[in-house]
Amino acid sequence: MTGRTLLTVLLVLLSPAALAAPVKVVASFSVLGDIVRQIAGDHADVITLVGPNGDAHTFDPSPADAAKLADAALVVSNGLGLDGWLERLAKSADYKGAVAVASDGIQARHMTEVEGSTKKEVTDPHAWQNLQNGVIYVRNIEAALEMADPTNATAYKHAAEKYTSELLALDAEIRLAFTAVPKAKRRVITSHDAFGYFGAAYGVDFLAPEGISTETEPSAGDVAKLVDQIRAEHIKSLFIENMTDARLVTIIGKETGAVVGGTLYSDALSPPDGPAPTYIAMFKNNVPKLIEGMARN
């Protein structure tokens, strides 16, 4: 090798692009982890705190989770009250870097929940269940990645554009699929209120014994009321969620004759070898199951 060739090789090896190791990005839960991966590709190492089939509502971070924030260039949260623990975790880890809130700019849904004699207004955090909100998540995450790692901004922009068109195509496909089901049949029971945004976007009515968080157990009275409603309105379409206890749904099925139509992926993805390892696969798993279940109503 001549001196000049050696110099060229060294210069190439030392160029910023070749030296740039992937940036570390920490996402609060698996849906966000996948969205980050789709946009960042090989340019980021993505760590997900609440993994596949995990429940972000009840997650209790450990010191080991705090250690995961060390050297992170970016932390991505859902916001809307799903992952409020992330703020405490960032503080205990002394994390000083950027925190992106994926749901920024989304029109949040609110619900009134009754607990005994008290009524409270609660914000629904499950915004990702409407793919058009997913597009806003992509925009926010893309902008945060570009700030955290400007060297790869063009790659992030291109990947986000391509991914956004995939999400919008799927959104249109799902809208079309539900129009084939008569409005009166579009009623479904799940374990907790994770599908408010989905229902509003795609015209499906969801009922659940548990509220928008899995933190509080439903009372016997709540369950009895729901059982009465299911019987009176002849709803036969009932689903388990991947990240909640299946027992309550199974009991409701026995009490009412509603048929358990399988598992919906609501607040978490499946492991890589499962039916919903990505955000897109989550919808591709859920929609045909919902349509099949609603046919029984």
Ligand SMILES: [Zn+2]
């Ligand atoms: Zn939830």
